[in-house]
Amino acid sequence: MAIPIAILDCDLLLHGRGHKTLDRFDLDSVSNDFLLTNFGFPRDFILYLVELLKETLSRRTLRSRAISPEVQVLAALGFYTSGSFQTSMGDIIGISQASMSRCVTNVTKALVEKAPQFITFNRDFTFQEFQRVAGFPGVLGVLDCVQVAIKAPNSEASSYVNKKGFHSVACQLVCNARGLLLSAETWPGGLRDTKILQRSALHKQLQDNKEGWLLGDGRYPLKKWLMTPLESPGTDAELRYNLAHMMTREIADRTFRAIQTRFRCLDGIKGNLQYSPERSSSILLACCVLHNASLHSGLDAWTLERTEPLEQPKGPEQKLEDRDGEAEELRKKIVLEHFS
Structure with a gap:
């Protein structure tokens, strides 16, 4: 035969x-x-x-x-x-x-x-999907930056040492209320999250946004298109704003935990990715494409989610002169109209 x-x-x-x-x-x-x-x-x-x-x-x-x-x-x-x-x-x-x-x-x-086909920041959504989570209005997506451990690269190794002291590639993610990724960009792990955001395609895309905002944690600067928590909430309305913000933003954390659980090459349990930063970034992005493709095919984003406590972010390192007055007024308006 x-x-x-x-x-x-x-x-x-x-x-x-x-x-x-x-x-x-x-x-x-x-x-x-x-x-x-x-x-x-x-x-x-x-x-x-x-x-x-x-x-x-x-x-x-x-x-x-x-x-x-x-x-x-x-x-x-x-x-x-x-x-x-x-x-x-x-x-x-x-x-x-x-x-x-x-x-x-x-x-x-x-x-x-296939990434441009499966990971797109389209406006085919309703604010109600996010608002049903915890009552936060006008949310376009939730923003996070995650780290995936890699072996020490042969060149520019210091650029990949993150704030926790290990070599990594960083991935700036935005997802919707269902855990679908709207944006995924990889960067050297040594860059601060704020610097990654400033240099990202996402930043350029949202500069002129007139409707809605992302939610990001305290590492990020407050912008008209990026709502962050209040540093020192003093009223019940401000506390409710922060709680709704945290509960909604948690979707990004849950989504990446689920991605790591399904794609064990990213979770560090079997060791660091043993490749160059460029190839490690490609593997990370390929897993993001697979995550979205599986959602488009009807699979649940969080089927394999593992439960871990959220890491509490440190407050922003934003100087007084860098504060965005219009964004602060917008945040006050959101607190007053939706959480009072």
């Missing part, structure tokens, strides 16, 4: 590790529970991803090792959701650790190319 060479992994032929061929793994032959346990997603979503990325993945393997798009997607999902290139994962689908790495590279690049 002839073996279809087009779906064999060349490493197995050259080095003789194992005897499995890629045609022996059949998505239809295993249960959804098996797929969820090993690859993090149900069959329908995996098939959707294969179709979405098939053309790009087929083109990238045309001149090299002909691993099918299906196996490439499974290999990448196995890494994203386990954080490991262990041979046990390769054994499940019949490829070597080296081929696992190549598959992750190909799929990551393909997903990053």
Whole structure:
């Protein structure tokens, strides 16, 4: 019986590790529970991803090792959701650790190319979605900046040492009330959150915004388009404002906790991402694309959310002369009209 060479992994032929061929793994032959346990997603979503990325993945393997798009997607999902290139994962689908790495590279690049399609700050929303959470009006999205640990880079290592003392890439995120990411930008972990915001595409996009605002914690400066908590609330209305602000803003924290729980390569439990800052940033962005794609496909943003106490942010380092008087008046108006 002839073996279809087009779906064999060349490493197995050259080095003789194992005897499995890629045609022996059949998505239809295993249960959804098996797929969820090993690859993090149900069959329908995996098939959707294969179709979405098939053309790009087929083109990238045309001149090299002909691993099918299906196996490439499974290999990448196995890494994203386990954080490991262990041979046990390769054994499940019949490829070597080296081929696992190549598959992750190909799929990551393909997903990053899809980022503009899946992560967009569109205005197709209603303020009521956020207002139903805790009564805070006019919210466009909730803002946060998170850190993902990486190995020390070979150059400019100090640029990636964050305030907690470890090397990382930072990701500035904005999400909506359902946990869908509206914006995701990666930066060196050594940059302060305020500096990242100032340099970001998001900042340029919202400068002329006339309706609604983001919610950000006390690390950020108060702007007409960015409402922050009151530093020293003195009235019941101000306390209610801060409580509603905190409860609404928590959506961003919950969303990233859920992303880390689904994509264990980001949570640091298996160790830092062992790649350059550029490749680590691409893996992080690819996971963000997968998060949004899964929501578009009907999966729940917080199905795998883990519960941890929120880290209380420090107050802003904003000088008196840098305060935005118009933004302060707007915040007072919100307190008066909605929380008094």
